[in-house]
Amino acid sequence: MQAKRIIDAHSHLFQVRVPTEDMVRSTEEVKGFDADEFVKLTDEAGIVLSQAMPQCLERRMLEWMGSNDLCADLGKLLPGKIYACGSGEPLDWKGSFNRDHYEDIKQHLVNGTLKGIALAPPYGHWYSNDRRAYPWYELAVDQDATIWFHHSHMWSTPKPPAVVSHYHKCPLKYARLTLLQDVLIDFPELRCVVEHMGYPYTEELLCLLVHHDNLYADISLMIAPYGTRPSRKLMLARYLGMSREYGVLDRIMYGTDSPGFAKFGEEYSAATYVEQVVEEVEFLENDLPEVMEKAGFPALSDDELEGLLWRNAARFLRYES
Numbered sequence: 344m345q346a347k348r349i350i351d352a353h354s355h356l357f358q359v360r361v362p363t364e365d366m367v368r369s370t371e372e373v374k375g376f377d378a379d380e381f382v383k384l385t386d387e388a389g390i391v392l393s394q395a396m397p398q399c400l401e402r403r404m405l406e407w408m409g410s411n412d413l414c415a416d417l418g419k420l421l422p423g424k425i426y427a428c429g430s431g432e433p434l435d436w437k438g439s440f441n442r443d444h445y446e447d448i449k450q451h452l453v454n455g456t457l458k459g460i461a462l463a464p465p466y467g468h469w470y471s472n473d474r475r476a477y478p479w480y481e482l483a484v485d486q487d488a489t490i491w492f493h494h495s496h497m498w499s500t501p502k503p504p505a506v507v508s509h510y511h512k513c514p515l516k517y518a519r520l521t522l523l524q525d526v527l528i529d530f531p532e533l534r535c536v537v538e539h540m541g542y543p544y545t546e547e548l549l550c551l552l553v554h555h556d557n558l559y560a561d562i563s564l565m566i567a568p569y570g571t572r573p574s575r576k577l578m579l580a581r582y583l584g585m586s587r588e589y590g591v592l593d594r595i596m597y598g599t600d601s602p603g604f605a606k607f608g609e610e611y612s613a614a615t616y617v618e619q620v621v622e623e624v625e626f627l628e629n630d631l632p633e634v635m636e637k638a639g640f641p642a643l644s645d646d647e648l649e650g651l652l653w654r655n656a657a658r659f660l661r662y663e664s
């Protein structure tokens with residue numbers, strides 16, 4: 344029997360969230376980073392590949408989670424284990440084309456130090472179909488790079504005052520999937536992912552998936568409870584059941600969103616990461632069948648589960664074992 348394989352198609356591994364002026368640019372600055380330990384522990388757990396990306400939150404929040412240089416360093420130190428991506432804001436604070444960010448990501452893609460781009464329109468308060476962002480999509484297509492879209496709500500704590508600031512940080516009007524449909528129509532070759540199943544617009548996302556073969560989605564942030572936020576296992580079960588009925592389950596990928604939203608207050612390490620993956624995969628293998636039936640859907644077959652855990656991501660990321 345083949346050993347278990349897992350691909351994490353959405354992570355912020357070792358991407359420390361700090362104000363822009365304190366951006367972390369190399370793994371040497373990351374407390375708890377140990378490349379050998381990472382390889383050993385992920386190999387033991389069957390995690391063959393982890394996507395990793397910083398998140399640029401500069402335009403509205405004056406922050407970065409990690410940086411493009413840090414993620415490129417991670418990819419260099421862990422070849423074959425990390426699918427390294429970058430991030431940026433297509434518009435600067437004035438609303439003009441952000442040439443500095445564009446040139447930085449372009450250089451990384453052209454040099455092969457990064458393979459994809461993370462974009463978050465609702466955090467940056469811009470519409471994904473804004474023509475000022477189109478050069479980024481053209482660049483991705485030209486470089487055969489992938490794009491991760493945070494095109495959903497922010498899973499914020501229900502407690503004030505954070506809820507107030509989060510609403511201001513992530514207005515839903517920028518997250519509507521119909522905006523992304525314009526982009527997909529204009530760039531059918533664009534290889535991209537909608538994170539977190541695009542909630543709360545998941546059924547709109549499934550309609551987009553039907554028509555765009557290069558579009559994928561990930562289930563990150565739906566299994567484990569994070570901080571004060573409850574898990575959404577019933578919602579996940581419904582989304583997976585609906586994905587099957589729309590005929591797009593083979594483009595849904597497992598992802599952790601680690602560590603951006605994992606285990607507040609704890610020191611982060613490869614062990615923390617692997618522990619999260621092991622717990623979540625155990626849920627998917629052992630408990631999801633019952634939750635899916637509770638949600639009114641047949642359980643995933645072994646083949647469908649294998650697709651969710653690694654095969655769909657392997658196709659998208661062009662992973663060759």
Ligand SMILES: [Zn+2]
Binds near residue numbers: 355
């Ligand atoms: Zn994320």
